[in-house]
Amino acid sequence: MLDFLLKRLAVTLPTLLFVSMLIFGLQQLLPGDPAKILAGEEQDPNVIAHLHAKLHLDEPLPVRYAYWVGGVLRGDLGESVRNQQPVGELVLQKLPVTLELAALAMLIALVIGIPAGIVSAFARGTVWDTLANGFALWGISTPNFWLGILMILLFSVQLGWLPASGYVSPFEDLRANLAAMIMPAFVLGNAIAAVLMRHTRSAMLQVLATDYVRTARAKGLRERVVVLKHALRNALTPVITLGALELGTLLSGAVLTEQVFTIPGFGKLIVDAVFNRDYAVVQGVVLVTASAYIALNLLADLAYMAANPRLRH
Known part of the structure; x- marks a missing residue:
């Protein structure tokens, strides 16, 4: 049974990596610029530029994915841009x-x-x-x-x-x-x-x-x-x-x-x-x-x- 468990775990890790790539990639297909949405009705260019830099939206897609995966491996799922609360805390609040x-x-x-x-x-x-x-x-x-x-x-x-x-x-x-x-x-x-x-x-x-x-x-x-x-x-x-x-x-x-x-x-x-x-x-x-x-x-x-x-x- 131990051999079977180790084999399944060996398959699980690449599966999780592929799933993370799929999640991140499909997320980018959603229409609209989140920075413009968060900037409000005034659409201040300085605010939009600040949000792009903060959320790494001005970086290439592979770089953004690397930032995200690096945070996940450290236990950091990111921060909610709506209420400025860590995503991990939100998950821990709703998961129970x-x-x-x-x-x-x-x-x-x-x-x-x-x-x-x-x-x-x-x-x-x-x-x-x-x-x-x-x-x-x-x-x-x-x-x-x-x-x-x-x-x-x-x-x-x-x-x-x-x-x-x-x-x-x-x-x-x-x-x-x-x-x-x-x-x-x-x-x-x-x-x-x-x-x-x-x-x-x-x-x-x-x-x-x-x-x-x-x-x-x-x-x-x-x-x-x-x-x-x-x-x-x-x-x-x-x-x-x-x-x-x-x-x-x-x-x-x-x-x-x-x-x-x-x-x-x-x-x-x-x-x-x-x-x-x-x-x-x-x-x-x-x-x-x-x-x-x-x-x-x-x-x-x-x-x-x-x-x-x-x-x-």
Whole structure:
């Protein structure tokens, strides 16, 4: 396993370098001069010249990239030109919010999706299978922003059980934090649970038809042991892949859901940065998101080996 981990890390470093080049290069294609935007309506030439020099906008593209990468390697993601705050501080402020939202959404998705997929595969052709497939179809086809608005109308406006929007740190008030996060987490987790259910059902149906499962049943093992220990463990590989990708998507920021519930996470941060032409913030957030994707894929590969010992060889 150590050799495999070292090989994956050897691939990860060039991938991160290529991703950084892609992020920086595509960022330069955005129309408009950020210095003119920051200079305000007066467009003072002296101010514009100062901003060009400060942001290295008067340098060639490779030189600007070298400045940026050098700062990243030192842990400096740059400075927001809009509010004069280091990008690293902005990321550290927003990352815990997005991490909590992503963790709660993924927990809801796993608790609902995987059991529903197991039941649907085990009880194929029954009413339970029909109900599980109906839930999956509903979850996949329901827009997140629409479901979020309906939940606000029901639980906040009509019943008054939960706050309609806002965010409270769990270190200030854990109960208020969970009350504010449960609806957006369910909105995001509902869609992921539907996809997990379909993949779990498909993988379980394939595994339940294999010879070793029939052998386990012929040996007299309990059906629960056959399904949960022998079948589910070997059916988890595609589910782990999907879970890692979906978690990466959540960490990149659920823009619409965060906007509906006014959650100050990565989604709102990057939308504001794009509209304000705040290049440093956009580059920093996208780089952190891409790094999270790569790390999650590496963890998924390690999880394959933990779930299926045959892959270790």
